[in-house]
Amino acid sequence: xxxxxQKELELLNGFYEGNECKVACIRGSLGMGKTTMxxxxxEDKDVLFFTAYETTGKQQVSMxxxxxxxxxxxxxxxxxxxKKNISKMSSMTExxxxxxxxxxxxxxxxLLVVIxxxxxxVKADSTFNSILVEYVKKQWxxxxxxxxxxxDAYILMEKQVIGKKSPWKGLIDLDIELGAMRYDExxxxxxxxxxxxxxxxxxxxxxxxxxxxxxSRAQAEPKEALxxxxxxxxxxxxxxxxxxMGSELRELSYYNCLLTAMAKGMNRVNxxxxxxxxxxxxxxxxxxxxxxxxxxxxxxxxTEESNRKKTxxxxxxxxxxxxxxxxxxxxxxxxxxxxxxxxxNYIANDLNGYMQDVLTRMSREYLETQxxxxxxxxxxxxxxxxxxxDDEAGTTDGFDxxxxxxxxxxxxxxxxxxxxxxxxxxxxEIKGLIDKTRQLNRxxxxxxxxxxxxxxxxxxxxxxxxxKNIILxxxxxxxx
Numbered sequence: 001x002x003x004x005x006q007k008e009l010e011l012l013n014g015f016y017e018g019n020e021c022k023v024a025c026i027r028g029s030l031g032m033g034k035t036t037m038x039x040x041x042x043e044d045k046d047v048l049f050f051t052a053y054e055t056t057g058k059q060q061v062s063m064x065x066x067x068x069x070x071x072x073x074x075x076x077x078x079x080x081x082x083k084k085n086i087s088k089m090s091s092m093t094e095x096x097x098x099x100x101x102x103x104x105x106x107x108x109x110x111l112l113v114v115i116x117x118x119x120x121x122v123k124a125d126s127t128f129n130s131i132l133v134e135y136v137k138k139q140w141x142x143x144x145x146x147x148x149x150x151x152d153a154y155i156l157m158e159k160q161v162i163g164k165k166s167p168w169k170g171l172i173d174l175d176i177e178l179g180a181m182r183y184d185e186x187x188x189x190x191x192x193x194x195x196x197x198x199x200x201x202x203x204x205x206x207x208x209x210x211x212x213x214x215x216s217r218a219q220a221e222p223k224e225a226l227x228x229x230x231x232x233x234x235x236x237x238x239x240x241x242x243x244x245m246g247s248e249l250r251e252l253s254y255y256n257c258l259l260t261a262m263a264k265g266m267n268r269v270n271x272x273x274x275x276x277x278x279x280x281x282x283x284x285x286x287x288x289x290x291x292x293x294x295x296x297x298x299x300x301x302x303t304e305e306s307n308r309k310k311t312x313x314x315x316x317x318x319x320x321x322x323x324x325x326x327x328x329x330x331x332x333x334x335x336x337x338x339x340x341x342x343x344x345n346y347i348a349n350d351l352n353g354y355m356q357d358v359l360t361r362m363s364r365e366y367l368e369t370q371x372x373x374x375x376x377x378x379x380x381x382x383x384x385x386x387x388x389x390d391d392e393a394g395t396t397d398g399f400d401x402x403x404x405x406x407x408x409x410x411x412x413x414x415x416x417x418x419x420x421x422x423x424x425x426x427x428x429e430i431k432g433l434i435d436k437t438r439q440l441n442r443x444x445x446x447x448x449x450x451x452x453x454x455x456x457x458x459x460x461x462x463x464x465x466x467x468k469n470i471i472l473x474x475x476x477x478x479x480x
Contacts, residue, residue, distance in 0.1 A: 002040045004185035012041045015174045019144040023171050026150045027157045028178035030244050031210030034150050047112040057125030065092040099135045110144035118151040122160045133167045154293040180207035182365045189216040195479035203358035206319025223343050241320045248293045263324035267312040287313050302384030302402050318358050356420040360400040363418050363451040366478045378407040411444030418451045425452045427459040
């Protein structure tokens with residue numbers, strides 16, 4: 001059963017409509033389910049599904065020709081395939097020969113052509129990209145060819161396909177960047193687990209489909225998932241953050257050091273500069289490189305986006321945070337396969353701190369989804385954060401989520417704090433949320449949202465029930 005990506009599949013269905021030539025691109029990091037989604041989309045269509053191999057141009061064409069034969073036999077059966085055509089396709093050595101065969105086949109009806117691992121296709125021969133572009137512009141211009149290019153190398157896909165200087169400029173009709181799944185999709189993989197464990201597993205997998213599939217197949221609870229997700233050692237594991245970075249970046253030592261510092265909670269340039277013992281003007285390019293491949297993001301306070309002093313850098317995916325927060329500092333245990341010891345001594349008692357960030361991300365997604373579905377007294381137009389820095393103490397104080405939107409036609413600001421701890425949230429913490437909002441200019445009506453993994457005490461619930469702009473949300477509700 002295929003799970004998730006319904007919005008992206010709707011976009012692909014729209015791309016497939018009509019009888020004109022169109023080009024779509026699906027890109028994203030390893031494990032995001034690009035190939036799985038494309039194969040699901042292609043199931044009921046006349047399709048040529050090519051997977052490019054990292055090799056020379058001549059061998060690439062030969063291998064694609066063999067895939068053409070296999071796809072043709074699969075679609076039509078042995079009897080309908082001309083032996084002379086098979087012989088011709090088997091002996092192909094030049095890309096235009098293969099593309100001419102596609103042209104002939106597309107003349108008989110709509111044809112979906114998928115090239116997976118497109119960066120391997122491009123690297124095989126420096127002329128392949130431009131040759132394919134010319135066929136789209138000329139030979140296929142009036143044919144119902146739907147060309148789908150799939151790649152997981154951010155930098156090369158940017159340069160060769162979607163960048164402003166790419167030969168594809170103006171030809172890409174649909175560009176889909178697949179990121180990690182939101183919780184409301186990811187939870188379908190975790191139906192066997194309790195609500196509390198669903199949230200932990202979501203954090204550990206980071207919502208990465210490739211990781212969710214592994215955990216789901218093993219029916220793993222959090223402690224067991226440590227071995228399932230990270231594989232026991234780097235030689236056996238797949239989708240480790242370092243492997244993904246290694247395909248895009250050089251000098252991993254400083255990137256690893258930066259990410260370990262960020263997993264500890266350091267998020268400002270001056271903090272990171274001190275930790276890695278590099279000047280700020282050296283650290284920033286490293287951060288920019290991590291942003292270019294989707295590992296790190298830059299945030300500004302939502303109401304002060306031009307204030308450069310309020311800039312911080314965060315790791316995008318909680319799976320990456322888990323790796324650098326828990327495994328890298330205890331790499332000896334990981335390499336020795338002593339995962340039970342790693343979990344019991346260093347992870348289990350520290351999970352509340354890690355899960356605070358996971359709950360924050362889940363809460364933001366939940367509020368946005370409920371807003372989109374009309375289940376909140378406000379509509380959210382955009383969400384972000386707001387905080388103040390104490391440079392002397394090196395600390396940051398603020399909200400977990402600040403959203404700007406509308407309520408009854410007027411502006412609204414929604415302040416959210418998340419509480420991941422062992423005790424129900426007290427009324428004092430709700431009052432603290434309200435008091436904290438006085439630190440900044442608030443737009444229009446104000447709503448206060450508190451999210452808790454362990455519920456709220458009776459007094460807090462009583463107050464919230466009588467004041468319409470206080471909303472209490474339990475994690476179990478988000479996990480349903």
